[in-house]
Amino acid sequence: MLALYYYPGNASLLPHMMLREIGVPFEMRLVDRGSNAQKSPEYLKLNPNGRIPVLIDDDLVLFETAAIALHLADKFPQAGLSPAVGTKERAEFYKWMVHLTNTPQAEYRAWFYPHEHVSDEAAAPAAKQAAERRLYRMFDVISEQLGDRAWLLGDRFSAADLFLFMLIRWGRGMPRPPRMLSNLDALAERVIARPAVQEAFRVEGIQAPFF
Structure with a gap:
């Protein structure tokens, strides 16, 4: 179960x-x-x-x-949400899953909850701005690595793309949201078009704008 x-x-x-x-x-x-x-x-x-x-x-x-x-x-x-174990593609998949959880996902904690990262509440806005700048750079790097490929692993869709999509969505309220990077926006559009993703959003009651 x-x-x-x-x-x-x-x-x-x-x-x-x-x-x-x-x-x-x-x-x-x-x-x-x-x-x-x-x-x-x-x-x-x-x-x-x-x-x-x-x-x-x-x-x-x-x-x-x-x-x-x-x-x-x-x-x-x-x-088919990950490549076969022992392949180069699987190693790339691990790289992206670890990077996404350790880097932008972790950084979002400081952006959403800056008060948790300061001892003086008055410093929370500055902590949020600093996290925002770091997130911009992180998404710039991801965009550069993605290039003109359809998915993080090239032609193959994987769970890493769902992970990246979720993180793109989390940044929709930023002054420069990740979707402003054209290839990240295109990847997010491909993900949101998937019937399984649409069903997940429907069940959770998530309304547009999706990202």
Whole structure:
């Protein structure tokens, strides 16, 4: 039995999109951030960090977005969301999954919650601006690496593209959103056109603008 603990638009969106792409039965379990349910004793038993998502796979309880994504890609190879183990393409896939979780995803924490990164609340706006500048550079690098390819792995769509799409979406409120980079905008348009992604957005109640 698969169950995904989620909140609309959060990091749980990546495994949700993947599960829709895979096409297997699973249960969605809402974690109501409005009532701080991610900090409840019940949820902390699943993820002691109090963050979303968590994936239940029979007796496996798994947190960390990238770990969940890699597990799903491995568990359901028939979905084609990652290249075969041991190939150069698989190494490239690992590179992107690790980069996306360690670099822009982590940096967004400082942009969304700058007060967590300062000891003086008055410094929070400056911390947010600094995180914003770092995010701009990170997306510039990703754009340069993507070039004129359709997907991060070239002609092959993978879970890394879903990951990047989610991060592009998170930046939609920035003064210079990632979609302003033309190749990132084109990749996001290709992702949002996928029926599985559209279904994930419908179920989560996510409305336009999508990114």
